[in-house]
Amino acid sequence: MANRIHHKIVIIGGGSAGIATASSMLKRRPSLDIAIVEPAEDHYYQPGWTMVGGGIFEAPATRRPMASVMPKAATWIREAAASFQPEDSQVTLSDGTVLGYDVLVVAPGIRLAWDRVDGLEQALGTNGVTSNYRYDLAPYTWELVRNLKSGRAIFSQPPMPIKCAGAPQKAMYLACDAWIERGILADIDVEFRNASGVLFGVKEYVPALRDYIENYGIDLKLNQTLVAVDGPARQAVFRTEAGEETVEFDMLHAVPPQVAPQFVADSPLANTESGFVDVDKFTLRHVRYPNVFGVGDAGSTPNAKTAAAARKQAPIVAVNALAALDAKQPVAEYDGYGSCPLTVERGKIVLAEFGYDGKLLPSFPKWVIDGTKPRKLSWLLKSEALPWIYWNGMLKGHEWMVKPHMGKAA
Template sequence: MARSLNHEVVIIGGGSAGIATASSMLKRRPSLDIAIVEPSEDHYYQPGWTMVGGGVFEAPATRRTTASVMPKQATWLKQSAASFQPENNQVTLSDGATITYRLLIVAPGIRLAWEKIDGLEETLGKNGVTSNYRYDLAPYTWDLVRNLKSGRAIFSQPPMPIKCAGAPQKAMYLSCDAWMERGVLDDIDVEFRNAGGVLFGVKEYVPALMEYVEKYGIDLKLNQTLVAVDGPSKKAVFKTEAGEETVEFDMLHAVPPQVAPQFVADSPLANAESGFVDIDKFTLQHVRYPNVFGIGDAGSTPNAKTMAAARKQAPIVAVNALAQLDAKQPWADYDGYGSCPLTVERGKIVLAEFGYDGKLLPSFPKWVIDGTRPRRLSWLLKSEALPWVYWNGMLKGHEWLAKPQMKKAA
């Protein structure tokens, strides 16, 4: 007979958003009974994978055990969630067990839909096909960059939403910088084939990025979606406005389409249009079930899906969820903050920070860091400070530069 469990708070997902939210809640209420549903034994600092692919970090530096980051007061359930029954305040796990709750926080992340690009999965990690979106493939990216001396290198970007929308071009810039350093860039045709219609979605950052597109001689191709890969033949097929185009490559950095996890999309919690958890974009509370909150990449909010967004969201969900437990109204608002440190060269970053509707939300005064320009200090922030802040701050409930803000009066 399947187990029946009960916890005051159940968090689905022990990734960045889930762990950070649990820690923020426990900082405020140490006696809280929280269960975290997470099947993986490993926890990753995913923003570091760009740096692995650029030869800056070693992959193991981005991985720790889940046990080492799990809050001590929380109960870790090493299972996957299978379905939700919010009318009964219940979650069913993959082993058939059920958990009832007073409050549910849904943070399972986003699903990388590799299968949506025909032929891609079977050629990843060989035939010159790679992606920094997987821990095991980021080192292969750097291997390809180090060994390529001539030919065509293609970097693709799928339609939104994806996590870290700047990551596809970050990989490209760091690769170009390495090729320039080795004196082979002139012999490599670099193409950025982006399904979107602009280089970057917030216009204030585009001029600096275009300077690097021109510096590296990148052929920028917009409204082009990767639909198929033939690894052994080293050919890629793109859907363009003029029809399908087949191109040969020597290196292909592919980014998969990304969708809501299926068990979320199939549930009563889903937004009918997107499949993501249907939450209020300010309070992060579910629009139909007030004792349910969503956070991170799985949420329906129209912000950039980044680690920085989860860092800002976690304290907001923490205080609003505790208010819900206390039969009070949510009192904190999320402004859509996200950050994308665009690694335009080894040693310099364009630090894009913005919120809803593309509003610029810089963390520092312009005289300290002008985020619209490439800066050395921004590089030090990403390469040195942010990994430390992640492991020692965000995951432990320290809310540096992320204190929840009071809701604005209507």
């Protein structure tokens, strides 16, 4: 017979969203019975990987033992979730354990679907094929940038949704900046092949990015989707509006398509269209199961999937999940906030901050930081302040500048 356990609150996922939500709940109720289901032994500050690929951070600075970030008052269950039975308020784990809950928070992140680009996974890490979307590959990106002297460098971006929609071009801008410093950018043909029809999804930030595209001499190609990679031949195949095109490269920074984790997509919790956890975009409560919430990249909400979004969502889910535990209605609302600090050169960033429907949601007055322009202060925020805030604030339940907004949900 299966082992059965019950906790008041069960959180699936020990990434940024799951840990931050647990910590925010425990700040409100220190004696809360809460369990976090997470099989990984390490926790990563993923926004730092762009900086690793640009030669600014060392990779180990973005990794810490999971035990060091797990809230001390939470029960850490070192297993993976296998399936959900929301009608019975339970989760089945990979070892067969049945885990019951009063309230469930689903935060397993997003799946990097390397397998959806033919040959990509096998090509990674050799023959000039890299990606800042993996901890072990970000240093290889910097190695390629340092060693390239001439040829073609391609930076790809898949269809949405993806984690941090600006990351594919951040890698490119930092590479170009390094090549300018070495005086070789003119010898490198840089291409940005983006599956989208626009450079960036929020129009207010496009002019500044366009300036950098022109200044770096980047060949911008829209509506181009990477479908296959042949590492040894150094060839990539893109699907374009005119058909498939095979191009040769000396360096390829590839970003994989990204989808809901399979055990979520296959579950009753999934949105039928996207496969992500089907939640109300304001309360983050499941649309069919009132004692289930989704937070972070695994949610169906139409916001940018960024660590900044998870930082904003976590306190909202904490408040609303505790209300559900008390048999009350949600009282906090999410405005779709996400942030993408676009590293356009070493020392300057375009700080994109926006919410639902592309509404600008700046954290600072324009006279402090004008997010639509490249600014040094934004760089200091990204390189110095945000990593510290992540490890010492967000993961510990400190809700600096992200106190939940009590909206119409009440």
